[in-house]
Amino acid sequence: MSTAEPTRVPAYDSRSFYDEMYDEQGRVRLHYEQVHRSFAAMGPSELARRRQAFGSRMLEEGITFTLHAPGAPDPLERTIPFDCVPRIIPAAEWSLLEAGLRQRTIALNRFIRDLYHGQRCVRDGVIPRRMIVGNTYYRPEMAGLDAPGDVYVTAAGIDLIRDETGYYVLEDNLRSPSGFSYLFKGRSLMSELFPDLYLPSSIEDTERSLNVFLTSLRSLAPSGKKDPFIVLLTPGPYNSAYYEHTFLAQQLGIHLVEGRDLVCKDHKIYLRDLRGLRQVDVIYRRIDDEFLDPLSFQPDSMLGVAGLMNAYRAGNVAIANAPGTGVADDKAVYAYVPDLIRYYLGEEPILSNVPTYILSRKEEREYVLDRLEELVVKETSLSGGYGMLIGPQASAQELAAFRERIREQPGRYIAQRTMKLSTAPVMGAGGMMPRHIDLRGFVLSGSGGEPHVVPGGLTRVALQEGSLVVNSSQGGGVKDTWVPRRGRSGPRGDQSRCEAQSQDQDRNEEECGC
Amino acid sequence: MLNRNAEALCWIGRYMERTENHARFVDVLYHLQQLQPREAVDDRLRSEVDNAGKWALVVGAIGDRKEFESAYDGYYEDDVLQYVTMDRANPNSMLSCVSAARANLRTLREKLPGELWDALNGMYLWLRERQEDGWRKEAPHAFFRQMKDWASLFQGYSQSVMPRENEWRFLECGRYLERMENTLRILQAVRGWVPGGGWHEPEAYPYLQAVLRSISGYDSFRRYHADGLGVDAIMEFVLLNAAFPRSVQYSLRKMDAHLSLLEAQEPAMRARRDKLLRSSARVLADLACLERDDLLLDRDGRIVAHLLEQSRQLGAAMEAAFFRLGEATA
Numbered sequence: 001m002s003t004a005e006p007t008r009v010p011a012y013d014s015r016s017f018y019d020e021m022y023d024e025q026g027r028v029r030l031h032y033e034q035v036h037r038s039f040a041a042m043g044p045s046e047l048a049r050r051r052q053a054f055g056s057r058m059l060e061e062g063i064t065f066t067l068h069a070p071g072a073p074d075p076l077e078r079t080i081p082f083d084c085v086p087r088i089i090p091a092a093e094w095s096l097l098e099a100g101l102r103q104r105t106i107a108l109n110r111f112i113r114d115l116y117h118g119q120r121c122v123r124d125g126v127i128p129r130r131m132i133v134g135n136t137y138y139r140p141e142m143a144g145l146d147a148p149g150d151v152y153v154t155a156a157g158i159d160l161i162r163d164e165t166g167y168y169v170l171e172d173n174l175r176s177p178s179g180f181s182y183l184f185k186g187r188s189l190m191s192e193l194f195p196d197l198y199l200p201s202s203i204e205d206t207e208r209s210l211n212v213f214l215t216s217l218r219s220l221a222p223s224g225k226k227d228p229f230i231v232l233l234t235p236g237p238y239n240s241a242y243y244e245h246t247f248l249a250q251q252l253g254i255h256l257v258e259g260r261d262l263v264c265k266d267h268k269i270y271l272r273d274l275r276g277l278r279q280v281d282v283i284y285r286r287i288d289d290e291f292l293d294p295l296s297f298q299p300d301s302m303l304g305v306a307g308l309m310n311a312y313r314a315g316n317v318a319i320a321n322a323p324g325t326g327v328a329d330d331k332a333v334y335a336y337v338p339d340l341i342r343y344y345l346g347e348e349p350i351l352s353n354v355p356t357y358i359l360s361r362k363e364e365r366e367y368v369l370d371r372l373e374e375l376v377v378k379e380t381s382l383s384g385g386y387g388m389l390i391g392p393q394a395s396a397q398e399l400a401a402f403r404e405r406i407r408e409q410p411g412r413y414i415a416q417r418t419m420k421l422s423t424a425p426v427m428g429a430g431g432m433m434p435r436h437i438d439l440r441g442f443v444l445s446g447s448g449g450e451p452h453v454v455p456g457g458l459t460r461v462a463l464q465e466g467s468l469v470v471n472s473s474q475g476g477g478v479k480d481t482w483v484p485r486r487g488r489s490g491p492r493g494d495q496s497r498c499e500a501q502s503q504d505q506d507r508n509e510e511e512c513g514c
Numbered sequence: 515m516l517n518r519n520a521e522a523l524c525w526i527g528r529y530m531e532r533t534e535n536h537a538r539f540v541d542v543l544y545h546l547q548q549l550q551p552r553e554a555v556d557d558r559l560r561s562e563v564d565n566a567g568k569w570a571l572v573v574g575a576i577g578d579r580k581e582f583e584s585a586y587d588g589y590y591e592d593d594v595l596q597y598v599t600m601d602r603a604n605p606n607s608m609l610s611c612v613s614a615a616r617a618n619l620r621t622l623r624e625k626l627p628g629e630l631w632d633a634l635n636g637m638y639l640w641l642r643e644r645q646e647d648g649w650r651k652e653a654p655h656a657f658f659r660q661m662k663d664w665a666s667l668f669q670g671y672s673q674s675v676m677p678r679e680n681e682w683r684f685l686e687c688g689r690y691l692e693r694m695e696n697t698l699r700i701l702q703a704v705r706g707w708v709p710g711g712g713w714h715e716p717e718a719y720p721y722l723q724a725v726l727r728s729i730s731g732y733d734s735f736r737r738y739h740a741d742g743l744g745v746d747a748i749m750e751f752v753l754l755n756a757a758f759p760r761s762v763q764y765s766l767r768k769m770d771a772h773l774s775l776l777e778a779q780e781p782a783m784r785a786r787r788d789k790l791l792r793s794s795a796r797v798l799a800d801l802a803c804l805e806r807d808d809l810l811l812d813r814d815g816r817i818v819a820h821l822l823e824q825s826r827q828l829g830a831a832m833e834a835a836f837f838r839l840g841e842a843t844a
Contacts (some may be wrong), residue, residue, distance in 0.1 A: 053656070191545045193657035199515025201549060208719045214741040227740070 001380040012425065012432055018164040019434060026147040030482065031090045038197045039085065050193055051427065054082060058192070063185055065240045065472060076379075081477030082186055083426040084194060087459040089436065094204075094483040097160065097167060097441065098453045100351035105156050105451050107341040108172060112152040112328050114344075126343045127336045132412070135333070138325030139289060141296055141309055149219040149324045149447025153286070154182075154320035155213070156443040160351070160457075163420040164259045168354045169440060170419075172337070174329040175321060176286045179440050181247035182478045183458045184210065190480045204455035204483040209444065214252045216446030221320035228281035230254040231271060234261070235287050237304045245286055254284065259291075264307030267314040270399075282318045289323045316349075331380040331414050332358065355417045359410040360361040368415040369406065372399050375415045377406070390468060392418055398484055421468055424479070426461055436462045438470050439481065456481035519625065520684045521837035522618035527688025529615035530634075533608050534665035535696040535729075536576050540598055540726045541658035543572050548721055569594040577606050595654065598644045608661060609645060611832035612638050626681065630672040637664035683772045689834065690769035694762050696823045700728050701752055702818045706743075722748060729760040747807045753821075754801065762821060763801050769828075770794045787836040793831050797824045 029037045067076040102254040141284045157177025159170040191198045219227030234245040236258050249256035270277035284512050291301040296309040311317045335356040341349045357364040379387030389402045425432035440458045445451040459479040460470035470476040569589035573582045586593040601607045618639045677683045704725045722743050728731040739747045756762040778784040
């Protein structure tokens with residue numbers, strides 16, 4: 001099919017990277033045609049008006065996150081920049097991602113269970129012992145404890161990137177990944193403010209995923225209780241993701257509570273309610289492990305509930321995600337995930353890792369130190385893009401400082417090849433501009449049944465020209481992510497998945513049984 | 515109070531409620547994608563044809579299909595939106611409803627707090643302006659939202675400043691009678707729409723949600739039924755929930771309560787009021803006797819049809835009891 005229509009914005013040049021909308025010749029890719037045409041039909045003033053409407057709707061609805069600047073009297077409340085050009089993932093590609101995300105999550109969950117039940121993987125030499133015992137996120141309290149339904153990771157956020165060769169997993173977020181509200185809210189804002197774009201496209205519905213989320217949480221209730229009482233435990237309104245907590249609590253119809261609203265009695269957790277104490281069955285927590293229970297972890301924590309771990313141990317309450325999942329999303333463990341998939345599932349990983357160097361290994365360390373300016377270095381116990389060095393963009397001093405730090409504590413760092421992150425157009429005042437993006441895929445797992453992958457996930461954008469950092473705390477934005485609806489056989493029709501796999505990835509034919 | 519004043523008040527209540535409900539309903543339906551994936555996404559005509567089912571549903575739920583079909587070529591988005599918002603020939607279009615409410619209010623403007631007129635007239639003028647400018651320059655959501663805001667403004671003022679006398683009772687009776695009827699109509703329309711009657715298909719999910727969203731009942735529903743978004747749970751919630759202010763039972767109870775508080779010094783009026791109360795009590799008893807199994811087994815939607823007929827009869831009985839000499843538009 002001819003798509004020779006010239007691009008509307010002559011300045012758009014993304015030829016050195018894989019671009020989601022334009023191919024190497026600068027032509028619009030087939031799956032983007034409709035969207036591209038709709039934007040081309042919109043006048044600049046119309047577009048400016050709608051983009052402004054977008055911003056004000058987000059402010060109005062309080063879709064903000066909070067940045068606490070040291071010394072500033074009032075915290076900075078800002079809306080996350082939401083770009084109105086959707087990212088579209090072709091159905092066949094998505095089927096592959098979906099299968100890969102599901103596979104990865106299942107394996108990671110098995111891995112976590114194993115870590116707290118005998119550590120077969122260590123004994124079999126799949127992963128070095130010090131990766132586990134030396135890990136800040138390993139929770140000895142969890143050893144020997146059975147998580148409800150063996151589900152440790154109820155909500156996983158797995159970050160993916162793509163370059164001209166395909167998709168790669170960048171990191172796993174298994175503690176309390178955020179971004180759900182941007183995904184769901186972004187979709188509804190897009191449908192309301194850009195109906196002419198949204199309605200003619202037939203895309204996978206995400207609303208149902210919220211129901212699956214609730215079903216997953218309910219399935220964790222101790223002894224399969226029919227009508228469990230579920231709460232979302234938030235650190236409170238000062239937390240930067242508080243909007244997300246209120247959004248999820250409202251959409252899931254569960255109670256939003258803080259630690260001080262809960263009390264532990266006789267190894268059971270109760271909510272202080274007007275009518276008295278009400279027993280809590282499932283806690284979806286959005287606070288970190290170390291704040292959960294001052295009796296077990298940080299004694300000075302005001303956010304958690306004293307006695308929570310005892311109640312958990314007694315099997316009277318479920319905690320999602322389970323304590324101690326962080327051990328599996330650590331950047332040092334990341335390098336072993338493909339092996340873990342092979343080990344636990346006997347399958348080849350559908351999704352590849354970004355090639356990663358483990359710096360505690362001498363040869364790999366020397367190799368990395370020799371070409372630091374070409375690589376990305378990440379600290380293994382920090383997240384949020386803070387302890388990170390992007391070699392090609394770093395100054396000589398920064399490189400020297402990191403070289404020093406790596407020599408001192410090599411175990412704290414990993415290095416990765418700089419990936420040529422794909423770009424996608426974002427709408428600016430002057431038209432479309434290429435910006436680097438990644439993708440956070442969300443996987444929801446309950447007790448029994450297959451994990452559910454939210455269609456599309458959340459596309460994050462580095463809004464600074466040339467920047468590779470997509471974190472919202474550092475100037476990143478987001479995009480609505482569309483997956484064209486797959487055949488009538490239903491959104492999870494296995495057939496389409498098999499086709500995609502046999503096409504792109506012969507090695508998976510056997511698992512699919514087709 | 516004059517008969518015609520009572521009738522006018524009742525109809526102001528009905529028209530304002532109708533406008534608000536229609537705005538909510540069309541807004542929700544507009545943003546629903548159709549079920550079947552389309553092959554030719556870029557073919558405008560093709561997509562219009564595929565959407566025809568959705569637009570026929572909208573017309574069926576809030577207007578008259580025959581009337582629509584005689585005036586328009588087919589169920590195209592632009593035409594249907596025109597029909598439900600600005601078409602003067604459609605007595606249920608938003609513009610018609612607001613104009614009629616305003617005309618009614620005008621006949622007793624001096625008897626009511628000034629804020630009511632200001633709010634309703636402001637709404638009318640705003641709508642007229644949109645009619646002339648072509649309201650579809652903006653995304654429809656902004657328009658519908660503004661309509662809901664105007665209706666809420668009017669209701670907020672009436673709530674906060676009207677003396678609780680017969681004027682207030684008639685306004686409220688009209689509002690709740692209308693609400694009951696609208697909720698039933700939405701239920702009936704959407705229920706008959708999902709292709710193949712497949713309420714339990716995963717693809718039906720957006721439509722189940724649409725029923726609840728159309729009456730702003732989604733969040734409340736969650737509190738009672740959590741993740742069990744099934745057709746019987748929805749029917750039960752929408753018909754029978756005692757706390758949700760847009761359920762059929764709640765609306766009818768409210769109407770009944772306002773009726774019973776109507777002051778009737780004269781024996782003749784009292785007798786007519788009490789007769790009407792007996793009718794509403796009968797419908798309430800019908801509702802109270804509904805079993806969950808009845809709802810489950812009611813595959814043809816007979817219960818909803820029956821209740822719709824009852825609410826029409828209540829409206830007619832109210833007219834007979836109080837407004838017989840009225841001249842205001844009905």
